[in-house]
Amino acid sequence: QSALTQPPSASGSPGQSVTISCTGTSSDVGNYNYVSWYQQHPGKAPKLIIYEVTKRPSGVPDRFSASKSGNTASLTVSGLQAEDEADYYCCSYAGSNNFVFGTGTKVTVL
């Protein structure tokens, strides 16, 4: 199972928006509505910020939103804040009781 493809980096100024793509195949992202997104600050454990493509867990700001079209999922961070600077990973169910993560995107707040 190959990792989902994400851009290595993305950036934006405070208050701006940044969108991260996550491209898979018809066997994972395109076939299931089980895409999740995780935020990871340096030296910390990942944190769930989006599940089931578009849903936000309690406590996650509504600045974080997500969508999916075909084999590509996307995460948008609106109104960028300094604390949003982190690595972001997508993840999808890939069938046969397997999951696959994305390659990760480093978001920099300029």
Place this chain on the structure above:
Amino acid sequence: EVQLVESGGGLVQPGGSLRLSCAASGFTFTNYYMDWVRQAPGKGLEWVGRVKHKAHSYDADYAASVKGRFTISRDDSQNSMFLQMNSLKTEDTAMYYCARDAATSLDYWGQGALVTVSS
């Protein structure tokens, strides 16, 4: 408060074995699948595998990269999950995280246990 605490990490030689533990608290452990995810130094996340709960016969699923070498188990009486790692390779060097499996996502994570495979 949900807490997951990994232990058992350390330095091991190639070909050796190591057993990680994950102690859970703050939720009904028996209701959840539990997963292991690893992250090599400076690299991305990699799903390792998961163990299902009693209703699904404690079945375990594995990534192709570890199948046949790693075994995931759990002890519901201790609210704990385990990762037995055999025939370790240098490429298994990573931080190993345990995570609660909410069926469609991993909603709580531990702080990780570092495993270094080196001679």
